[in-house]
Amino acid sequence: MRLLARAGSALITLLIAVAVVFLGVRALPGDPAVALVGQEGDPAALEAVRRQYGLDQPIAVQFVKYLEQIVTGNLGTSVRTGLPVSEVIAGAIPVTLELAVVSMSVAVAIGVTTGVIAALGRGRLIGRLVGVAALIGLSVPAFWLGLMAILVFAILIPILPASGFVPIGDDPVAHVTHLVLPALVLGSAFASVIMRQTRAAMLEALTTDYVRTATAKGLSRWQVVVKHALRNSLIVVVTVVGLQLGTLIAGAVVTEQVFVIPGFGKLMIDAVTTRDYPLIQGVVLITATAYIVINLLTDLLYSVIDPRVRVTSGSAA
């Protein structure tokens, strides 16, 4: 029941997102037909292109048509390439998704570990060092970090490729080596965010009564920290990861640009710079969907970690 309600509100959110983008794109200056045919294009050719893509019709009609198409899984045809938008996006998504998942895994591993260390080492040198490192990770822009990473690991010490993407089917080893730098760069900022959230949650958890109980039981410090304090802190971490994962999918833009990875972020930039309306709409639609699905998943994950969220639980207090 609760899930159904969440799904309903998710659909409405999605519809609003589609409408905003649809109108927003059309409010922008510039004519896609002109972009396609060229500045000095033949007026007849322009007209033909407009008719072909339905650009000559009223906006309301275009919107309803667009919605009809979405429902049938048809996201339209990319103005620039002439390929179906769904196909173009489907080609880019796995690349970005892999990058996002790998970066997020790196970020979680680093962020949670350092967050715990920072909390336990509060007031001591180690705690401060981790705090400073996190601040640096958070403040350094991705493009700069990316360029520095390329400079150091691809040029000064050439152990990793500077840019590009190799499909896993072509060469699995090259596939992985090409992912290392982008994943580290993309993950570093998120590691910082996760570290700070973990640290805050851990500091709070460590002062709770149940952690005192765990200590009074005679558990080792390690058991107290991992089994009792960390488990509760993870609730916060899951929220952050959920929120950030959406950002990661949409926000790999800079990293993909720097490392020349043919992913979703690059596609987005290309779509905007060429005023490829159908493609922009499709990209935003997918981004919004990704956010909403991730939020739903985060909600579900809560109930795995936090039993109090399991509303269907039979026994009552």
Next chain:
Amino acid sequence: MSLLDVRDLTVRFPTVKGPVLAVDGLSYHLEPGEIVSLVGESGCGKSVGIQTLLGLQGPRAKISGSARFDGEELLGASERKLTSIRGKQMACVFQDPMSSLNPVVTVGKQVAEVLRRHRGLSASKARLRVIDLFERVGIPAPAQRYSAYPHEMSGGMRQRVMIAMAIACEPRLLLADEPTTALDVTIQAGILELLKELRESTGMAVLLVTHDLGVVADIADRVIVMYAGRKVEEAGVRALFNDPQHQYTRLLLEAIPRRGTRSGGEDRRLRGIPGTVPTLYDSPDACTFAGRCPIASDRCRTERPGFTEVVAGQAVACWNPGDRPTVTGTGAGR
């Protein structure tokens, strides 16, 4: 040798205004199988006094003095030493069963942890033992309750879980920090009964911290009354209730609500003790209760009373032990 021998325990907490003296030279001892109660108002240092025994007071506290458990020094003991005592030889039950259990771990697992840690039991053996323990502390349907989460249980049941956890390894000393304060009166009685029963069957000693003299009368053998971090009176429970020597003890007893009217027809209104426990930054050369005491003399304000035995088994830190205010009925305001 006493089971627990605390000597001159002093605990300070640093604050922005300077170190606050939470416990000021507290000494007491506990024999095997004995139930001793530490009584006093909120903020008088009772809880801190027992949490320091197991090193649970947090890293900021400055502690001095000595606390020997079975001859071994606890204060300043290594973490390794403490983890081998905690939960095994000396266990704790805390005030608030709502927050003292981990909300995301089943209660059964939380109790099983103690057994796995100290007895090295396998998960399945620990589970059987926990179900036994649940039954023993009066939790109905113990096998089903094993996999319940704390939020699915009532306060009284959770406190029983805490007690099951505490007695799992049959400790020789149970530190009970206001174990019934957060519970309904009817539940309270059950928990106290359980503690008494466990004392009888296991021979463990209980150090019970409370502000509730009703609880003390019910269960304790001996009572230590604390005020502003100091011990002001110590006596057997009967002597203390019949003939309190310290004014603070007397006023505490008078503050217990009773129903109906006195034989003289005097209205029994609720009585309090005017004033509050002072926050101490230094140990004053005076009786700390002098400011609220109805019979305080100049001496009380300039000289700290020593702790002396007035009759066998009853000792007090007061310059005028056993005295009563000269004009009856003015001592306690409301």
